[in-house]
Amino acid sequence: MTELLHYTQLGQGEPLLILHGLFGSSKNWHSLAKQFAEKFTVYSVDLRNHGSSFHDAQMNYQVMAEDVEALINHLGLQPYSIIGHSMGGKTAMLCALRCRHKISKLVVADIAPVNYQHSHTDLIGPILAIDLNRVSSRAQVDKTLATDISDPMLRGFLLQNLGREGDSWYWKVNWRAIQQQMDALVDFPLNSDDNTDIPALFIRGENSDYVDDRGITAIHQTFGNARIETMSNAGHWLHAEQPQKFTELVLHFLG
The missing domain is CATH 3.40.50.1820 (Alpha/Beta hydrolase fold, catalytic domain)
Structure with missing residues (x-):
């Protein structure tokens, strides 16, 4: 099914x-x-x-x-x-x-x-570089992303995709699949x-x-x-x- x-x-x-x-x-x-x-x-x-x-x-x-x-x-x-x-x-x-x-x-x-020609793969690289096993807070992820993504509103939008279960953090978006299929999406x-x-x-x-x-x-x-x-x-x-x-x-x- x-x-x-x-x-x-x-x-x-x-x-x-x-x-x-x-x-x-x-x-x-x-x-x-x-x-x-x-x-x-x-x-x-x-x-x-x-x-x-x-x-x-x-x-x-x-x-x-x-x-x-x-x-x-x-x-x-x-x-x-x-x-x-x-x-x-x-x-x-x-x-x-x-x-x-x-x-x-x-x-x-x-x-x-x-x-x-609009491709957003430049946003995905910094996100995939984050080790969620070492993350203790959403603010920590925001601070890390700020190095490559200067717009705080854009970071806030992307961070809506950060989920938490207990002490574990995860991404709701499948960044890897989107990165690999970006040519099809544009x-x-x-x-x-x-x-x-x-x-x-x-x-x-x-x-x-x-x-x-x-x-x-x-x-x-x-x-x-x-x-x-x-x-x-x-x-x-x-x-x-x-x-x-x-x-x-x-x-x-x-x-």
Whole structure:
């Protein structure tokens, strides 16, 4: 039997899936999920090698889409709407292309169906260099990472993946698998004839470079019924930087 992704469920109404980005988890979306749950049954999912979901050496969009589809089939959800940010947005797009008859609406946050040069392997090396057997506190890990990762907010985000059981520390993220499969994660498995007319909303951050002219062209070629909104005063983590505006845009689109 296929191992199922971990998820949390909130609210009542039509089903709505939320897929987080790289190095994130469903917990990053808890506040927004509570707002969406006023109108929908919200399933906040931990993608493979993240959060409380299983670890696996394979890490690409085909297997991640299959994971989501297995969960959908297990829960018996169709039709459903889906929101995805960054890596989760690429997974959501592939789900829409593979199972377009099951998805009613698609929301993608600050990512396009293209390959990227953005690689985050420089963050993984310092993390893997830490010997968790010698760690006594979260602050100690933060201090160690500060040598290579100067941004305290970024370190705080990464440290959300540090778990503890008794006196033992562990990483919820499978850093090694992600490091080895990063080329697949910055790419997107798109065939020239892949397209769908599913109603789609793409929201990009004004201060982000993830959805440029090349990305906009790819969006319209692949998603013929797509609308693109640019959120002012927001970067790549637009849902965290402008949560109220993001929620308003999504709820207006989902209806």
